[in-house]
Amino acid sequence: xxxxxxxxxxxxxxxxxxxxxxxxxxDLKDQIxxxxxxxxxxxxxxxxxxxxxxxxxxxxxxxxxxxxxxDGAKAVATTDIITEADMLFNKESKVLLISFARLLTMRLEx
Numbered sequence: 001x002x003x004x005x006x007x008x009x010x011x012x013x014x015x016x017x018x019x020x021x022x023x024x025x026x027d028l029k030d031q032i033x034x035x036x037x038x039x040x041x042x043x044x045x046x047x048x049x050x051x052x053x054x055x056x057x058x059x060x061x062x063x064x065x066x067x068x069x070x071d072g073a074k075a076v077a078t079t080d081i082i083t084e085a086d087m088l089f090n091k092e093s094k095v096l097l098i099s100f101a102r103l104l105t106m107r108l109e110x
Contacts (some may be wrong), residue, residue, distance in 0.1 A: 004108075008067065037064070042094065044095060045074070045096070046074070046095075047073070047074055047075075047096070048073055048076070048100070049078050049081060049099050049100050050078060054073070055079075062075040
């Protein structure tokens with residue numbers, strides 16, 4: 001039966017997870033804002049990163065954040081950081097790396 005496959009489960013649980021994640025971020029908004037402001041005010045470069053589809057979050061946010069406190073944040077896939085770090089980062093710069101990833105929980109049967 002299709003419903004036993006991980007891909008099917010993954011796809012169908014996403015809307016609920018998006019709502020839960022939104023609630024968590026909304027509840028922590030002030031703490032997150034305070035944390036990020038500290039680093040922005042200290043002149044840190046802001047990098048939004050993730051691997052695979054998580055990298056798309058940074059891509060989307062880079063555009064949305066234009067004109068905000070995080071204007072200038074750059075989206076860089078973690079795979080690019082691993083292979084091209086010397087070309088992507090100035091060794092003299094301070095960087096706040098905001099990494100997006102999904103928590104994966106699996107129940108192993110056997």
